Amino acid sequence: MSQYIPNFIIPDALLLLFPFIVIGSRLFCDYKSKIPWRIANFGFIAIFILLNLIPLASGEGRFFISNWRVDDFGVLMREVLMVSAILGMWLSKDYFEHGADGKPQMHQIAEFIGAIAFATFGGFTVVSACDLLTFFLGLEIATIPMYALTAWNKQDQMGSEAATKYILMGSVATAFELFGFSYLYGFAGSLHFNEIQHAITNGTSPLLWLSVLFLFCGIGFKLTLFPFYTWAPDVYEGAPTPVTAVLSVTSKATAIAFLVVLVYGPLAPIQQQIAPLIALLAGVTLFVGNLGALKQSRLRRFMAYSSIAQAGYIMVALLGPATMGKTAIVYYLFVYAVSNYLAFFIFGIIGHHREETFASLRGLSKQNPSLAIALAISMFSLAGIPPLAGFFGKFHLFFSGASTGHYVLVAFAVLNNVLALFYYLQLIKSAWVDEPDGHLTPLRLTKRQRGVVILLSIAVVVIGFMPFLSDNIFAGFNL
Amino acid sequence: MNLLNCLILAFLLFGIGVWGLMRRRHLIGMLISIELMLNAANINFISFAYFTAHDATAGALFSIFVIAVTACEMAIALAIIVTMYRRHKSLDADQLRDLHD
Numbered sequence: 001m002s003q004y005i006p007n008f009i010i011p012d013a014l015l016l017l018f019p020f021i022v023i024g025s026r027l028f029c030d031y032k033s034k035i036p037w038r039i040a041n042f043g044f045i046a047i048f049i050l051l052n053l054i055p056l057a058s059g060e061g062r063f064f065i066s067n068w069r070v071d072d073f074g075v076l077m078r079e080v081l082m083v084s085a086i087l088g089m090w091l092s093k094d095y096f097e098h099g100a101d102g103k104p105q106m107h108q109i110a111e112f113i114g115a116i117a118f119a120t121f122g123g124f125t126v127v128s129a130c131d132l133l134t135f136f137l138g139l140e141i142a143t144i145p146m147y148a149l150t151a152w153n154k155q156d157q158m159g160s161e162a163a164t165k166y167i168l169m170g171s172v173a174t175a176f177e178l179f180g181f182s183y184l185y186g187f188a189g190s191l192h193f194n195e196i197q198h199a200i201t202n203g204t205s206p207l208l209w210l211s212v213l214f215l216f217c218g219i220g221f222k223l224t225l226f227p228f229y230t231w232a233p234d235v236y237e238g239a240p241t242p243v244t245a246v247l248s249v250t251s252k253a254t255a256i257a258f259l260v261v262l263v264y265g266p267l268a269p270i271q272q273q274i275a276p277l278i279a280l281l282a283g284v285t286l287f288v289g290n291l292g293a294l295k296q297s298r299l300r301r302f303m304a305y306s307s308i309a310q311a312g313y314i315m316v317a318l319l320g321p322a323t324m325g326k327t328a329i330v331y332y333l334f335v336y337a338v339s340n341y342l343a344f345f346i347f348g349i350i351g352h353h354r355e356e357t358f359a360s361l362r363g364l365s366k367q368n369p370s371l372a373i374a375l376a377i378s379m380f381s382l383a384g385i386p387p388l389a390g391f392f393g394k395f396h397l398f399f400s401g402a403s404t405g406h407y408v409l410v411a412f413a414v415l416n417n418v419l420a421l422f423y424y425l426q427l428i429k430s431a432w433v434d435e436p437d438g439h440l441t442p443l444r445l446t447k448r449q450r451g452v453v454i455l456l457s458i459a460v461v462v463i464g465f466m467p468f469l470s471d472n473i474f475a476g477f478n479l
Numbered sequence: 480m481n482l483l484n485c486l487i488l489a490f491l492l493f494g495i496g497v498w499g500l501m502r503r504r505h506l507i508g509m510l511i512s513i514e515l516m517l518n519a520a521n522i523n524f525i526s527f528a529y530f531t532a533h534d535a536t537a538g539a540l541f542s543i544f545v546i547a548v549t550a551c552e553m554a555i556a557l558a559i560i561v562t563m564y565r566r567h568k569s570l571d572a573d574q575l576r577d578l579h580d
Contacts, residue, residue, distance in 0.1 A: 133541050140548045146556060151559045161564040161575050168509055172500065174552070175516035178545060179493060182523035186486075189532040191541065234578040301580075428499045 008062055011050045011078065012128070014119050018043045020267030023045055026110040027278055036110035040089060044117075048082040057220025057329065066129050074127040076330045077257050080337055081123040084249040087341040090346055090452055092116075092242035101351040104155040106240060112152060115145040116246060116389050123254040127261065132181050132191040135261070139177070142254040143170055144220070146247060150239040164440045169221055169231040177218030183211035196266040197425035204270060211360070212274060215262065216281070221254040224308045224316070226284040233292070236304035241351055244300050245344035248307040249337045254313055260329060264322045278318050279409045286312025287412075290419045299347045301355040302427070303340075306382060309420060310336055320400030328400040332393035335381070335463060339390055342378035342456040346371060349449055353441045358427065368443050372431045374457045381460045383424040384417055389463035485526035492519035506560050506570045511523065517549050 021043065025036045041108045054075050061071025093110060099105045106112070115382075115400030122142025129135035147170065151163030185191055187207045188199035200208065220228040261270055296302040312335075317328040347356055349371065352359040365372040380388035394417070402410045445453075492515055496507050521542040526528030528538025560570065 013508060028580070044521060131537075133544060136541075137544065137548065140552070144551055147552075147555050147559065151562060154562055157566055160566065160579060162576055163559045164506065164563050165578075167552070167559055168506075170515070171510075171513045171552055172516070175493075175496070175513060175520065176515060178520035179523065179539075181521045182489075182527065185538055185541070186527035186531065189527075190534040191537045195534075233580070238578050295580075335483060448495065478533075 003240070006046050006062070006064060008054050009064045009068070011047050011054070012068075012070075012121075012124055014043070014050070015117060015124060018047065018097060019117040019121075022110050022117070023114045027297050036113075036134075040110070040113045044082065046088045048079070048086060051078050051082060052414075060342050063130075067134060068128050069130050070128055073260070073326045073330065074124075077127045077253065077333075078124055078328065079465050080253055080333045081120045082204065083248055083334070084246065084253065084337050084341070085120045086293065087337070087345075087456075088116055088242055088246040088250070089113055089453070090347060090448060091245055091341065094239075094348065094352065094446065094449065095240055095242055098352070100348070101241065101356045103153055103159070103240065105301040106153050108152075112149070116250075119143075119145040119149075119250055119254075120247070123250060123257065124253055126154065127257045129261065130187065131195050132193075132196075135258070136178065137179060139222075139258060140174065142251065143174070146170075146243075146251055149243045149246065150235060152243065154238050156238075156240075158383065162235045165231050166235045167198075169228075173218045173221030173228070175218075176214050176221070180211045180213065180214030180218060183207050183214065187211060193266045197268060200266065200269045202274075208270075209306070212267065212270075212277075216277065219254040219255055219258055219262075220281065223252065223259065223311050223315075224285075224289075225281050225311065226288055229285065229288065229308050232308055233301050233304040236307075237298060237301045238264070239357070241300065241344065241348050242304070245341060248303065248344075249340055252307060252311060252338070253333050256311075256329060259315075259318060260326060263318055264326065275319050275404070275406070278315060279406055282318075283310050283316035283409050283412050284312075285309070286416050290423070293420070293423045296423075299350075299358065299361075302358075302423075303347075306420075306424075307340070309416070310382070312416075313394060313413060316401040316406075316409060317397040319406050319409070320403050324396075324400045324403060328396035332397050335393035335460075337377050338456055338459050338463070339381040342374060342460060343382065343455050345449060345456065346375050346378065349443060349445060349453075353443055358430045359437075361427065361431040362434040363440055364431040367436075367440055371443065371445075374453050375431050376428050377457050377460050379424040381464070383421045385421075387461075387464050389460045392464060408459075420454070427444050482526060484529040485522060485530075489519040489522040489526070492516070492522065504572045506563070506572055509572065510556055510560075514549070516554070517545065521545055 022036050022040050025039050028206040053373060055071045061069045064070055078356045095106050096109045117143050122138050123133060125138025130136055133298055147163055147167045150166050151160050153159040188196040224232040286309045289305050289312055293302055293305035296305060314329055317325045350360050381388040384390045398410045398413060481577045496516035498514045500509055503509050503512060522540045524542045532538050564570055
């Protein structure tokens with residue numbers, strides 16, 4: 001069999017098959033059955049393990065039918081996306097058992113997991129694309145399930161409003177991207193990345209610049225960059241909490257991967273010329289995200305602004321040389337996924353008993369100290385405080401940006417980090433310092449929640465305290 | 480008919496789409512505007528494929544894929560809009576204001 005199907009394609013093929021199996025298994029089980037859930041767990045974890053078995057090979061990567069490239073960046077991005085899918089699945093499980101945060105209970109867990117798997121496969125497609133058509137289809141496969149996931153709770157009015165806003169904005173973004181793609185095709189006369197790169201090396205034209213402008217507008221919507229970020233807080237607040245978590249990690253990782261593939265692939269010859277545009281977008285985005293987060297009182301809205309700012313930080317790394325930029329971005333996305341999911345798990349636990357607001361965090365340190373410690377770990381990591389994982393992630397991002405001499409932007413980003421620290425500290429303050437008003441409902445943790453919170457806290461601390469892990473990642477391969 | 484005419488037509492259609500999206504307050508009207516923008520891109524692809532590209536099949540194929548993808552997207556959009564309609568009994572975009580700062 002292996003002469004027809006090379007090894008490195010197996011995880012992708014399994015992931016494509018996986019949602020059909022999970023949804024199909026529903027047909028043969030009754031409504032309350034746990035079998036689809038077990039199949040989903042087994043499948044996701046098996047695919048993740050298989051992905052880790054793919055040996056990293058530097059250079060061009062390996063090709064499947066000439067148009068499906070599996071390179072090191074692709075494999076590592078796949079691992080980040082799978083981590084996000086597994087954690088999102090575990091986070092969502094409780095929402096199918098009872099309602100939370102004033103929203104009714106959700107139904108159809110098998111289809112929900114199937115939709116997450118499709119979105120993850122879209123991310124896989126984006127990182128392995130070699131031509132504009134595959135690239136476009138990947139982005140759409142990653143986005144369309146997200147619209148459905150946002151509106152999953154049909155009884156919840158906020159959910160359908162958020163989904164309406166999301167799909168209107170998302171479709172406009174698709175139109176902009178497509179328009180950009182069409183000009184890029186007109187400029188190069190071909191859809192293949194190598195030929196586009198070749199055409200750009202031979203000379204530029206106004207058509208190319210117009211195309212770059214449209215592409216950045218389109219991806220700006222999906223990545224929540226500065227002028228196009230306004231949908232994000234509304235959608236993050238209206239969507240069910242597990243969907244917000246998946247949106248903020250999977251969807252963001254896919255959008256970043258899109259930019260990385262584009263900037264270091266077909267647009268590589270003009271990276272220096274578009275650097276000012278990237279720098280401007282990065283600087284304004286992280287500033288706006290930080291300013292917006294300052295005055296929030298609802299947790300998911302706060303996380304939306306926080307993730308807008310994080311998108312700005314990640315953009316800084318796009319200014320660096322290819323290898324350094326790619327490694328920094330993959331490493332940071334991994335750290336960001338772990339820290340973000342830790343925060344969302346804690347918010348989810350609180351949301352099962354109270355509203356998801358800052359006020360609900362009061363008295364957490366007395367009521368459940370270990371949860372308060374986990375919250376502090378996740379917030380300090382997102383803020384980038386030295387011993388934790390977030391610091392090394394941000395350090396590499398800024399180092400990549402600084403290595404091509406964008407010192408002003410890096411200094412601005414570091415100053416903004418101080419601003420960010422202020423609002424992350426506010427959240428920690430409400431958990432540790434503020435006295436609760438009145439009686440608090442006790443927090444009950446299920447075994448899964450406790451296990452995942454402990455696992456993620458350890459991961460954040462260990463990645464931070466053992467920087468040689470990241471050094472190995474950086475030295476071990478060549479993207 | 481030459482390439483420039485087609486490009487200008489596509490650009491105008493795209494502009495009409497953007498304009499319609501901003502002016503319309505009716506959700507279906509907004510969806511139609513988005514459809515206009517997507518089809519403007521299709522016209523671009525087809526005219527580039529017809530007039531200049533050395534890889535003409537790819538451009539023509541791309542527009543077919545775009546039509547299919549757009550159909551999926553619109554199916555989901557209409558489903559979401561139906562749930563909105565059941566709740567509010569109207570399709571006015573101004574009613575989208577329960578979520579705000």
